[in-house]
Amino acid sequence: MSIQLDQAHTTAMPIATAAGSACSGAPWKASIVAELAEVVRNEAVNAEYRHLVVNCSEEAAAAQPGQFFQLLCPQPAGEQPFLRRPMSLYGADPDRRQVEFLYKVTGAGTRGLDTLKPGDRLDIMGPLGVGFALDPGWRHIVAVGRGAGLATLAPLARAARANGAQVTAVFSARRPDLLVSVDLFHRHRADVIAVTDSEQTSGPANVERILRRLIADGRCDAFFTCGSSRLMRVQQRLAREVGLPGQVAMEQQMACGIGLCYCCVRDFNVNGEIVNRRVCWDGPVFDLMEALP
Amino acid sequence: MSIQLDQAHTTAMPIATAAGSACSGAPWKASIVAELAEVVRNEAVNAEYRHLVVNCSEEAAAAQPGQFFQLLCPQPAGEQPFLRRPMSLYGADPDRRQVEFLYKVTGAGTRGLDTLKPGDRLDIMGPLGVGFALDPGWRHIVAVGRGAGLATLAPLARAARANGAQVTAVFSARRPDLLVSVDLFHRHRADVIAVTDSEQTSGPANVERILRRLIADGRCDAFFTCGSSRLMRVQQRLAREVGLPGQVAMEQQMACGIGLCYCCVRDFNVNGEIVNRRVCWDGPVFDLMEALP
Amino acid sequence: MSAASNVDLSVSIGGLTLRNPVMPASGTFAEGLEKVMDFNRLGAFVTKTITRELRAGNPLPRVVERPGGLINAIGIPSKGVPYFIETIMPHYAAYDTPLVVSISAPTAEGFASLAAELSIPGVAAIEANISCPNIEEDGKAFAMRAESTQKVTRLLRTATELPLWVKLTPNTGDVPEVARAAEAAGADAVVVANTILSMAIDLKSFKPCLGNIMGGLSGPAIKPIVLRQVFQCAKAVKIPVIGCGGISTADDAIEYMLAGASAVQVGTATFLQPAAMTTIIDGLEAFCLRRETPRVADLIRGVIIEEADEPDLAWLDPVS
Amino acid sequence: MSAASNVDLSVSIGGLTLRNPVMPASGTFAEGLEKVMDFNRLGAFVTKTITRELRAGNPLPRVVERPGGLINAIGIPSKGVPYFIETIMPHYAAYDTPLVVSISAPTAEGFASLAAELSIPGVAAIEANISCPNIEEDGKAFAMRAESTQKVTRLLRTATELPLWVKLTPNTGDVPEVARAAEAAGADAVVVANTILSMAIDLKSFKPCLGNIMGGLSGPAIKPIVLRQVFQCAKAVKIPVIGCGGISTADDAIEYMLAGASAVQVGTATFLQPAAMTTIIDGLEAFCLRRETPRVADLIRGVIIEEADEPDLAWLDPVS
Ligand SMILES: Cc1cc2nc3c(=O)[nH]c(=O)nc-3n(C[C@H](O)[C@H](O)[C@H](O)COP(=O)(O)OP(=O)(O)OC[C@H]3O[C@@H](n4cnc5c(N)ncnc54)[C@H](O)[C@@H]3O)c2cc1C
Ligand SMILES: Cc1cc2nc3c(=O)[nH]c(=O)nc-3n(C[C@H](O)[C@H](O)[C@H](O)COP(=O)(O)OP(=O)(O)OC[C@H]3O[C@@H](n4cnc5c(N)ncnc54)[C@H](O)[C@@H]3O)c2cc1C
Ligand SMILES: Cc1cc2nc3c(=O)[nH]c(=O)nc-3n(C[C@H](O)[C@H](O)[C@H](O)COP(=O)(O)O)c2cc1C
Numbered sequence A, B: 001m002s003i004q005l006d007q008a009h010t011t012a013m014p015i016a017t018a019a020g021s022a023c024s025g026a027p028w029k030a031s032i033v034a035e036l037a038e039v040v041r042n043e044a045v046n047a048e049y050r051h052l053v054v055n056c057s058e059e060a061a062a063a064q065p066g067q068f069f070q071l072l073c074p075q076p077a078g079e080q081p082f083l084r085r086p087m088s089l090y091g092a093d094p095d096r097r098q099v100e101f102l103y104k105v106t107g108a109g110t111r112g113l114d115t116l117k118p119g120d121r122l123d124i125m126g127p128l129g130v131g132f133a134l135d136p137g138w139r140h141i142v143a144v145g146r147g148a149g150l151a152t153l154a155p156l157a158r159a160a161r162a163n164g165a166q167v168t169a170v171f172s173a174r175r176p177d178l179l180v181s182v183d184l185f186h187r188h189r190a191d192v193i194a195v196t197d198s199e200q201t202s203g204p205a206n207v208e209r210i211l212r213r214l215i216a217d218g219r220c221d222a223f224f225t226c227g228s229s230r231l232m233r234v235q236q237r238l239a240r241e242v243g244l245p246g247q248v249a250m251e252q253q254m255a256c257g258i259g260l261c262y263c264c265v266r267d268f269n270v271n272g273e274i275v276n277r278r279v280c281w282d283g284p285v286f287d288l289m290e291a292l293p
Numbered sequence C, D: 001m002s003a004a005s006n007v008d009l010s011v012s013i014g015g016l017t018l019r020n021p022v023m024p025a026s027g028t029f030a031e032g033l034e035k036v037m038d039f040n041r042l043g044a045f046v047t048k049t050i051t052r053e054l055r056a057g058n059p060l061p062r063v064v065e066r067p068g069g070l071i072n073a074i075g076i077p078s079k080g081v082p083y084f085i086e087t088i089m090p091h092y093a094a095y096d097t098p099l100v101v102s103i104s105a106p107t108a109e110g111f112a113s114l115a116a117e118l119s120i121p122g123v124a125a126i127e128a129n130i131s132c133p134n135i136e137e138d139g140k141a142f143a144m145r146a147e148s149t150q151k152v153t154r155l156l157r158t159a160t161e162l163p164l165w166v167k168l169t170p171n172t173g174d175v176p177e178v179a180r181a182a183e184a185a186g187a188d189a190v191v192v193a194n195t196i197l198s199m200a201i202d203l204k205s206f207k208p209c210l211g212n213i214m215g216g217l218s219g220p221a222i223k224p225i226v227l228r229q230v231f232q233c234a235k236a237v238k239i240p241v242i243g244c245g246g247i248s249t250a251d252d253a254i255e256y257m258l259a260g261a262s263a264v265q266v267g268t269a270t271f272l273q274p275a276a277m278t279t280i281i282d283g284l285e286a287f288c289l290r291r292e293t294p295r296v297a298d299l300i301r302g303v304i305i306e307e308a309d310e311p312d313l314a315w316l317d318p319v320s
C-alpha cells in the first residue's frame, strides 16, 4: 500500500486508536475540520454537472480517493437546505491546497452550490470516511461507474498511476455528452470504455462482456465501482466467479457525516450475517462482496 | 392641498371607500404591491447612514412624503431577519420609476440591506400608510428632525417647494458629520439650521429659541417633525401656545405594515381621550397635538 | 383561471361550500388587505377574534422575530360586538365570499351567548377560538382538555345554527382527543391549530422580548409540528379538519391537504408576502393541472401510508 | 482560556460539578467527534440512549430536513448492555470528563434494572430518556403524564445511587407538572426537552418522508418553544433544569440559562458545525468577560421579569 493511501486509512482508523491518543500527552489536534474554503472555480462541464474547485486547508487537501466532504450549501432563492450535503472528493492537490468536487444540480443543496462564484466562501467539512485502498500488488484495476459515481472514482486514476497500476475505466451514462471526467482519466493514462443508454451499449449484458474480456486479458486485478447497483451486481457475480477482490463506494442520505446519528445505515452481508453499517463512518467504501444493493 | 399630496391621502383613504369600490364592477387592481425592485445604488453617505436607490413599479414610485415601504431584507451572514423592515420614503421619482431610502445600519435587517449591490433584487412592498398633508395656504413650514427622522422629512422639501411653500429645516445630530440630507434640502431651496450635541447646540432650550424666532419672523405656518420625542414636545408646547398646526411621523415596531396585526399600536390623546392607533395604517403621520411621546 | 383550466377548486366544510380551500388565519387579516388582493378570490374571510368585553390587548412589544417564525402576544384588543357589526361587517358585505367570525369568551356561557348574538345575516360560520383561558377552570385554555372542549362546544352548538368551527390549541398533549371531543359535541369542523406557546429573552437587557413575557410562535418553524397534528386529527375525526400553521406556499397547502386538511388558513405568511393567499390558490390550481387531479378536494387525506413492518418503538412517541 | 480569563465556567448539577455547562444531547454524539474537538473541554459526555434489548432502529429514510430544523426517526438501534460496557465505555475512560449514560426501557421495572446494571465505575450519571413508549400504559410515553413519570422515577431512584437526570418530552400539555413529578420522585435534574413530534410528506410520491411516518423535530425551529418550557419548569422545580432544544450558538445557551437552565445540551447544531460545542463554550466565556460576570452560574435564572399590569388574557395560554 502506498504511503498516500495509508493516510486514507489513518483518517478512518479504528476509533479506539484515535481515542487512545488522548492519553499520549501531546496537545490535541483536529483531524476533521470545518472551514470556510474559497471558491476558485464553479463551472458547468455539461448540461448536468458542475465542477467546483476550492482553496482549503492542508488537512482538507490531504483527502484520499473515495473519501468525501460535507458541504454547507448556500441558500438558493426560496429554498433553505438545512443539512450539509455529502460530496465525493473529485480531486485533491496537497501542493496547491485545493480540493475539487463534481456535482449534478438536483435539489435545494446543489442548486445552492450552483450560485457560488469565484471568491465566494463555502463551508466544507472533511475529509470524511474510509476511502479506497490500493494493494501495491495490483498491476491493473478496473473502475466501473455511472452518474455521479464517476466523480467518486475519478481520483483513483491519479492514485493508481502513482501506485504503478494501470486503470481501465468503464463509464456508463445516458448519453455520450453526459459522460464526465473521461479527459481526467485519459490524462492519467487510463483506458476509458464508454457505454451509453442512447447507443444501447450500457446494458448489464454488454458491460459483463467487456469486463470478462478485461479479465481474460489479465487486465483486472480488482474492481472499483460506484453509482449503479445493477453494475455492482455484475461485478459481484464476476468477482465471485473468478475470485477477484473489489471495492464499492456507497451512497446514503446523511445528516451528520461523522458517525453520530445513524441515519445513513445500510445492510451488509458479512459472512452470511446481515450487519448494519454507517455509510459515512464505516464507509463510504466497502468490500464489494459485502455490499447489498 | 396639491394634487400630488391628495394621492397620499387616497392611499390612506377611509377603508369603507376602498372596500366599496368592489361594487363598481371595474376589474380589481392592487394599490399596494410587493415587487422585486432592482438596486441602482447602495452607498454610505457617512459613517452611519446608507443611501439606497431602487428601480420599481409605477405604483411604488407614486409614493408620497411620509409614507413608507416594508423591505424584505436579505440575510446577512449568520442572521435571519424574518420580518420585513419599515423604511420611510426618502425620495420618489415617478418619471424614472425610482424610490430611495436612507437607513442606518443597526441590526439584522439593515445589516442585510448593507449587503445589496447594484443589480441585486430587493423585495419592496408599498407605498404604505398615511403621509404628510400640505395645506396650500401654508407659505412657510418648519421641519424638525433628528436621526433617521431626517430621512422621513426629506421628501417634504421637494413637495413643499412644488406646493409653493418655503421650508426651514432644523436638523439635530450627535456630530456635524452625521447630519444627512442637508444638501438635498439645499437643492430644494430650503434653509437648514443644524444643531449638534458635540457643539452643544442641540438642547431643547436652544431649539425652542430657534423655533420661536422662526415663528416671530412669520416663517412657521406649520410644524413637521420626526425622530425625537424631546423635540416633539417642544413643538407641541409652542404649537399650543401660538395656535399652530403640526404633523409628526411616528415609529413603532411592525410586523405586517398594513393594519392586520395590531403590533404597532401607540396611544394618542384625542380630545382628552386616550385612543389606540396602528402606526402602520392610521399613520405613520399623525396630528402633532394628538401624539404622545 | 379556474374556468379556463377546469380544475374544480371548491371544498365543502361542514355544509359550507368554499370556492377554494384558502382563507386567512384569524388575527392576520383585515380590510386593508383589499388593497393587495381581490377579496372575491378568497375561499372565506376569517375575522380577528372578537370578544364581548372591550379589551386593550397586551403591553408592548407585541412581536419578536425568530429564525423561521415570529412570536406574538398581541392579545385580543376588542371593541366589542356593536362596533364589529356596525363598522367591520359592512366592509365584507360587498363581496361574494363567506364571512367566518372568530369569537372568544372567558366562559362557556360567554361563548354561547356571543355565538347566538352573531348568528345574523352576513355571518356564514362561527369559528370558536377556544385556545383562550377558561376562567372557570383555573385559567387553562378550553382546548387544553377534552372535557372543557366538549362542554363549550356543546353550549355553542345549542346557541347557533350556523356552521360551527372549533379552533384547537397545539399546546396540549393529545390534540386528536380534543378534536374528538369537539366532534362529539357537534362541531362542524376543527381548525388545527393556533400558535405554539414560546418565549424569547433579550440578551442585552435580560428581559423577555415580549411585554406579555410569553407569546405564540407562528410561521414556517411550526409547520412540521402542526402538520403532524392535522394528520393525527384527520385520523381521529370524520368532520373536516382545517389546517393552520406555517403555510406559506402552495406546496405547504398541498402537504396539509394530503395529511388530512380539507382547507387551510394562512397567517404569518401574509406578513411577509401580502398576496400569499392568492399565490397559493394559483399554485394549487397549477399543481392539480400538472398532476391531472380534476378536483383539489381529491388531495384531502391523500397521503399514502404503506403497510410496513411494525416500526421500532422509538425514543419519541410512536406512530399513532 | 478559563484560567487566563478568570471566568468560572463550572456549574453544579445535582451533586455533580461540570467544568462548564455544555454537553452533547443524546443521540447526536459519538466517539468520532474526537477527531473534531478536544473531549477534555466538554462539560460532560452523554451517550446515545441504550436499551437492554437488541434493536435495529427504524426503517429508512430516517431524517428529513425542513427550514430551521430536521425531523428524525432514527429509533434506538441498540447493541445491548455488554456491548456498551465492553466496546463503547472504554473510549471515554481516557478523558477527564464525566460520562452520562442515557437509558431507555419499555417498562418502569426495565428502566430500574438497566440503571442498576449501569451503576458502575466510569458512569457519572444516568439520564433516563422517558420520552419512549410505556408498554404498560397503552404505549404513551412515560413523560407524557405526571403519574407515569413519578412511577418510573421512583423505581429508578431506588435502583441507583448515581445522580439521576430525567429527560422530559416537549409533546405534553403540561411539562412543568411532569417536571414536578420527577422532582418529587427523587430526580436530581430534569432535561427539558426532547424532539417535538412532527411529520413531512413528499409531494412527488404522496408518501411520508420518513420510514417511520412521524419523527421528532429538532434544531433552531424548536428553540422558542423549548425555551418557554425551560422557563416554566425552572419556576416549577428546585432541582436543576438542563436545557435542550435548538441550541446552536453561545447566545442560545445564554438565553436558556437566563430562562432557568443550569446547563445545556447541544444536538442538531453539531451536525451543521461539528465544533459547535467548543465554540459555544468559548462564547459563554467571552460573554461573561464582557458583562463582567465572574461565574457563568450567575446567569442561571437571570431573566428579569418586571412587575407589570396583569397581562391581557390573550387568545393564547396566559403567562403562568
Ligand atoms: C458519500 C456520498 C458522496 C456523494 N458524492 C456526490 C458527488 O460527488 N456528486 C454529486 O452530484 N452527488 C453526490 N452525492 C449526492 C449528494 O450528496 C446530494 O445528496 C445530491 O447531490 C442531491 O442533493 P440536493 O441537495 O441537490 O437534493 P435535495 O433533494 O435537496 O436533497 C434532499 C436530501 O436528500 C439527500 N440526497 C438526495 N440525493 C441523494 C443521494 N443521491 N445520495 C445521498 N443523499 C441524497 C440530500 O443529501 C438531502 O439530505 C453523494 C452522496 C453521498 C452519500
Ligand atoms: C414607519 C417607520 C419608518 C422608518 N424609517 C426608517 C428610515 O427611513 N431609516 C432607518 O434607518 N430606519 C427607519 N425605521 C426603523 C427601521 O424600520 C428598522 O427597524 C431599523 O432600521 C432597525 O432595523 P434592524 O433590522 O437593523 O434592527 P433589528 O435589531 O434587527 O430589529 C429587530 C426588530 O425591531 C424592529 N425595530 C428596530 N428598531 C426600530 C425602530 N427604530 N423603529 C421601529 N422598529 C424597529 C425591527 O423592525 C425588527 O422588527 C423606520 C421605522 C418605522 C416604523
Ligand atoms: C399577529 C397574530 C395575531 C393572531 N391573532 C389571533 C386571533 O385573534 N385569534 C386566533 O384564533 N388566532 C390568532 N392568531 C393565530 C393565527 O390565526 C394562526 O393560528 C397562527 O398564526 C398559525 O398560523 P401561521 O403559522 O400561518 O401564522 C394570531 C397570529 C398572529 C401571528
Ligand SMILES: Cc1cc2nc3c(=O)[nH]c(=O)nc-3n(C[C@H](O)[C@H](O)[C@H](O)COP(=O)(O)O)c2cc1C
Pocket: A261, C315, D025, D026, D027, D028, D048, D049, D072, D074, D075, D076, D102, D129, D167, D193, D194, D195, D217, D218, D219, D220, D222, D244, D245, D246, D247, D265, D266, D267, D268, D269
Ligand atoms: C438524530 C437524532 C437522534 C437522537 N437520538 C436520541 C436518543 O437516542 N435519545 C434521546 O434522549 N434523544 C435523542 N435525540 C434528541 C436529542 O437528544 C435532543 O433532545 C433534541 O434533538 C433537541 O435538541 P437539538 O435541537 O439541539 O437537536 C436525538 C436527536 C436527533 C436529531
Ligand code: FES
Pocket: A253, A254, A255, A256, A257, A258, A259, A260, A261, A262, A263, A264, A265, A278, A279, A280, A281
Ligand atoms: S450521517 Fe450520521 S451516522 Fe452517518
Ligand code: FES
Pocket: B253, B254, B255, B256, B257, B258, B259, B260, B261, B262, B263, B264, B265, B278, B279, B280, B281
Ligand atoms: S404592523 Fe401590523 S397592524 Fe401595524
